[in-house]
Amino acid sequence: MLQSQLFTKTKREAPKDEEAINARLLIRAGFIDKLMAGVYTFLPLGWKVLNRIEDIVREEMDKAGGQEIFMPALHSKENWETTGRWKSFDALFKLKSRSSADFALGPTHEEIIYPLLKHYISSYKDLPVYLYQIQTKFRDEPRVKSGLLRGREFRMKDLYSFHTDDKDRDKYYDVMRKAYHRIFQRIGIEVIDADASGGTFSELSLEFQVISEAGEATIFVCEQCKFGLNEEIITASPVQCPKCGGKTKKEKGIEVGNIFPLKEKFAQDFNLTFKDKNGKDKFVSVGCYGLGTSRLMGTIVEVCHDAQGIIWPEAVAPYDIHLLNISEKQKATSDKIYNSLQKAGVEVLYDDRQDISAGEKFAEADLIGIPYRLVISEKTGNKIEIKKRNENKTKLFTEKELIKLLRNTNKIRKYEK
Amino acid sequence: MLQSQLFTKTKREAPKDEEAINARLLIRAGFIDKLMAGVYTFLPLGWKVLNRIEDIVREEMDKAGGQEIFMPALHSKENWETTGRWKSFDALFKLKSRSSADFALGPTHEEIIYPLLKHYISSYKDLPVYLYQIQTKFRDEPRVKSGLLRGREFRMKDLYSFHTDDKDRDKYYDVMRKAYHRIFQRIGIEVIDADASGGTFSELSLEFQVISEAGEATIFVCEQCKFGLNEEIITASPVQCPKCGGKTKKEKGIEVGNIFPLKEKFAQDFNLTFKDKNGKDKFVSVGCYGLGTSRLMGTIVEVCHDAQGIIWPEAVAPYDIHLLNISEKQKATSDKIYNSLQKAGVEVLYDDRQDISAGEKFAEADLIGIPYRLVISEKTGNKIEIKKRNENKTKLFTEKELIKLLRNTNKIRKYEK
Numbered sequence A, B: 001m002l003q004s005q006l007f008t009k010t011k012r013e014a015p016k017d018e019e020a021i022n023a024r025l026l027i028r029a030g031f032i033d034k035l036m037a038g039v040y041t042f043l044p045l046g047w048k049v050l051n052r053i054e055d056i057v058r059e060e061m062d063k064a065g066g067q068e069i070f071m072p073a074l075h076s077k078e079n080w081e082t083t084g085r086w087k088s089f090d091a092l093f094k095l096k097s098r099s100s101a102d103f104a105l106g107p108t109h110e111e112i113i114y115p116l117l118k119h120y121i122s123s124y125k126d127l128p129v130y131l132y133q134i135q136t137k138f139r140d141e142p143r144v145k146s147g148l149l150r151g152r153e154f155r156m157k158d159l160y161s162f163h164t165d166d167k168d169r170d171k172y173y174d175v176m177r178k179a180y181h182r183i184f185q186r187i188g189i190e191v192i193d194a195d196a197s198g199g200t201f202s203e204l205s206l207e208f209q210v211i212s213e214a215g216e217a218t219i220f221v222c223e224q225c226k227f228g229l230n231e232e233i234i235t236a237s238p239v240q241c242p243k244c245g246g247k248t249k250k251e252k253g254i255e256v257g258n259i260f261p262l263k264e265k266f267a268q269d270f271n272l273t274f275k276d277k278n279g280k281d282k283f284v285s286v287g288c289y290g291l292g293t294s295r296l297m298g299t300i301v302e303v304c305h306d307a308q309g310i311i312w313p314e315a316v317a318p319y320d321i322h323l324l325n326i327s328e329k330q331k332a333t334s335d336k337i338y339n340s341l342q343k344a345g346v347e348v349l350y351d352d353r354q355d356i357s358a359g360e361k362f363a364e365a366d367l368i369g370i371p372y373r374l375v376i377s378e379k380t381g382n383k384i385e386i387k388k389r390n391e392n393k394t395k396l397f398t399e400k401e402l403i404k405l406l407r408n409t410n411k412i413r414k415y416e417k
Helices: A021-028 A044-063 A077-082 A110-118 A166-187 A265-269 A293-303 A328-343 A358-368 A399-409 A412-416 B021-028 B044-063 B077-082 B110-118 B166-187 B265-269 B293-303 B328-343 B358-368 B399-409 B412-416
Strands: A032-036 A039-042 A074-076 A093-096 A102-105 A129-138 A153-163 A192-197 A204-211 A217-222 A228-230 A248-262 A273-275 A281-283 A285-292 A321-325 A348-351 A372-376 A383-388 A394-398 B032-036 B039-042 B074-076 B093-096 B102-105 B129-138 B153-163 B192-197 B204-211 B217-222 B228-230 B248-262 B273-275 B281-283 B285-292 B321-325 B348-351 B372-376 B383-388 B394-398
Touching: A021 A032, A021 A293, A032 B074, A032 B110, A039 A044, A044 A129, A044 A153, A044 A166, A044 A293, A074 A077, A074 B032, A077 A102, A077 A110, A093 B093, A110 A153, A110 A265, A110 B032, A153 A166, A153 A293, A166 A204, A166 A248, A166 A285, A192 A217, A192 A248, A204 A217, A204 A228, A204 A293, A228 A248, A248 A265, A248 A293, A265 A285, A285 A293, A321 A328, A321 A358, A328 A348, A328 A372, A328 A399, A348 A358, A383 A399, A394 A399, B021 B032, B021 B293, B039 B044, B044 B129, B044 B153, B044 B166, B044 B293, B074 B077, B077 B102, B077 B110, B110 B153, B110 B265, B153 B166, B153 B293, B166 B204, B166 B248, B166 B285, B192 B217, B192 B248, B204 B217, B204 B228, B204 B293, B228 B248, B248 B265, B248 B293, B265 B285, B285 B293, B321 B328, B321 B358, B328 B348, B328 B372, B328 B399, B348 B358, B394 B399
Parallel strands: A192 A228, A321 A348, A321 A372, B192 B228, B321 B348, B321 B372
Antiparallel strands: A032 A039, A074 A102, A093 A102, A129 A153, A153 A285, A192 A204, A204 A248, A217 A228, A217 A248, A248 A285, A273 A281, A372 A383, A383 A394, B032 B039, B074 B102, B093 B102, B129 B153, B153 B285, B192 B204, B204 B248, B217 B228, B217 B248, B248 B285, B273 B281, B372 B383, B383 B394
16 A cells, blocks of 8 residues: 555644543544544554454354354344343433334344344254354443543444353353454453453353553452452452462453353343253253454554554554655665565555655654564665564665565565564 | 354245345345344345455455545434534434434435545645445335345445546546446446436436336336436436437336435535645535445345245355255265365355255255255266256266366356356
8 A cells, every 4th residue: 555545644643632542542643533432433544453353353253163144233122122121221322213113223232133043043953053243333331531442333243152051051151262362362462361240141251351551440360370350259358369369469451352151031031942852942051252343453552552653463453564765766666665565465555655754754654553664765775674663673684585585474574473 | 164054044935024025035045134124134144145245346446446444323413413414314313322412323424524534635635535435324214125125224335535626526436437337247237327316415326227126216228228317317208318319118226326426515514625736725526436235135136036046146146156965875975075175265055964855955055046056966976966056957077077177267166257
């Protein structure tokens, strides 16, 4: 992508109406645009990052046997009345159609997926089933000051697993826990497993918490085994780790995902049953697995930045390489390198703009945060200077060395792995 | 995909509450599930088809220089009041938050993209810009009886192009018209260009109409050059073709896309200006290009089906091949072929189910409508029977021949092209 053609430009100043680091950096660098509190447009760079995150999530859900579907955002009042949540779910957006039918905007999809399953499940032979979607969700949040961490409109992956009994569900619960770990590992951020309350519909839940001052949760993290406990289930003081008995430390955490077994409530509400091997009707056993993909994007920025800007992990960066031309005389060489890199399948943002000083280009590159910066200038001669966003040292490569590297690995970013 | 693992099953009967052919077939075959009138869940097969359609649309928009973004569904009342459409847009869904702020649910995005552009456009050097999104939209439709053809919640691609003057916009208008033609050509459905009224905000518009009895539009199609005229702009009788003077025929059409230049109204409302070369403030010139992706999916079913079921065009089919094992004795051979095809990169739905008769499997395959059906049975011996969904004749291949074919072409479906 030629930066001269990129729709967005970076801003010198952070927006005055944003306090959260993620919102300030993402808006300054041109990843998102604020429409109103808790509601953002994803701009070309931001949409690319969100897609990379969601593609990783999708791959891991598919590997775990998940089948992707896409449920509606408009829900019927009837279904929400069946569960009693039309009244009890505070953050539910409600609206009326011209025909005066009432609808809800989906903040979660139990009210849709249980009735859906009734159309397809009748026998134990139809189970287990794992269904997921990656979708825009809506919550009428009273506090929306944290950028992508808490929005009125946000992106989420939710998977629902349906089983003949709790034992089978618990086995899959562990499969999902591992899938979540792979997601965070691939993205390259550290996540703490934390026991938490299950709320109204579950005995307990497991939260995936990223330690950050921007977090709203208070968790006690074991200094030995790194297991966490959400403060909401703390009963004694001092808090000991339930896994290893170790000492814990109080931290702030951002909950990027949570998984929990659902009680029988919804299955009873919608009478979602199946015939077991003996022909007896039984309620299905269900697990629910949420992951906020836009929140995860905001969280990454909260934990991966410095004073100059964002430092995207390689797996979710909008581009692999940020190529800067800072010398008119070297423009032809830069163009050539850009073409070679593109041919090698590397995704490159090429700062080909004229009338912008080298200093400004460096500052913008640091703000945008692409993992590798390539510079071609009079100083580097026929060589290309490579620098990682999170390191200070630079290396010099000839074009031939660079291309050879790319031929070997296809992606330059793999070269130090 | 093993059909024994597929979440959905086909249904013997069409749903009683659906009249439209697309809804009846898509529900029976397990592509969509109805939540309520005009609101559907996309099931695994249906979500795959919609993704294939949207990927083609995305590729063509990217080729035309479009930059993908993702705007919110929740809109502020303020922006809709600025254009006067809070009151005048009949199909606008409105809702109130707990804080008693009013929101609209996006049925179109002029109210969002014009203010967004104001954050990034100031000089003629920033233009032209082409931005698009593929997204869920909401309209409070009074009539929602046509399945995916007219929904309260539907998927749409909308691109907005911003230019320094109308001449540049008109040039791009033609680029888009050609991009639309490539989309329909790649999908393999015949589409008529039709002049239509531009509504309130444009002088005229160009509609892309698919001839079908299920259509709501009446168009006069030239018998010679195939150009169309929407009945709404007809002034004389008999209707002559404005392009070639030929005779026209009255037809029903489904409008799958429309493109139109926007008058200055929105630019004035939001004061979206730029400085021209002489430093003078001018309003931007804007074009708008819509394409209903879920409606297109419904339209394909309306025009591509027979008494037995759907006949998906190859480009958007959920799988390339439907492999049926109809003989227990040949199960091992079928499994082997399935693995070979998968290794060759072919997407296969493999009907590996036991206790289902051959007749039922054939009927289900016809209903689902995957382009190529492969059968391995005792009758075919070591050979594999290949049949196209829209042809009656079958061919016999050895596994070796099949694999050789696949090695050469990667996709068996290309072999007759």
